[in-house]
Amino acid sequence: MASSVIFYEKPGCLSNGRQKALLTSLGHSLTVRDLLAEPWTAERLRSFFGAMPVRDWFNPTAPRVKQGEVRPETLDESTALALMLADPLLIRRPLIETECGRGCGFAPGPMLDALGVALEPEQDLQSCSRIGPDPHCERPSARAAIR
Template identity: 70%
Template sequence: MSNTVIFYEKPGCISNGKQKALLRSLGHDLSVHNLLAERWTPERLRPFFGDLPVRDWFNPTAPRIKAGEVKPDALDETTALALMLDDPLLIRRPLIASDFGCGCGFASGPLLAALGVHLQPEQDFQSCSQTGDDPKCDIPTGSDST
């Protein structure tokens, strides 16, 4: 089941690396793009979130969310998209587009199932792979300490 998958990542993200390896092991060709460097528009970004609640569009490990500056539960779609365009670290990643549709994150669901990804409950390909009190997962582009 070969399929070209467009995969928007934060370069250097360990979890995104594991996700890409799994997709490749299933025979998918990946077209990998830097999520932080894309020129997003609301119209281009919105489809990745489908019918998810706005709070699930966000990367919970983004510095502005962890600091309490951005509160995803309190946002409407328009405000959420505007914040994400201004600060792509807020976007839940990866963003995936394929012949089977598009989505955000790497949790079990219809898109991953269509791609042949069947995660077991103990398999966590979504959470930040960094550990400790202050993982440097979501620091601005240009750092390689992810």
């Protein structure tokens, strides 16, 4: 069943582009928003993570995570949310909002099931599509704001 989907992405992200194309091909109507520019609050952002462990809220390919500066497995909820509000690149993408709820990431589970997305085991639409460092993945202004 096709539905309206609010899709929070990082503009220019190749993986988010493939995810949007799949949702559109299934007949869903997308409203695309810039995850990095959205005026998040801790309460609103928290609502996308449901029962996921805190470590899974994070984008594993975010520069600060890859470099070991942020270690999601060591964080509590409030610290994790504070870090994400200061540096939205840390948030696992996409965030998806539909009439059936909110979700984080593009991996098999209740949100994608509700949207009729059936990924093959070898089909990975969650991981970063870029090989090597991507200068678009780091926003200097965000980094400067939290130092």
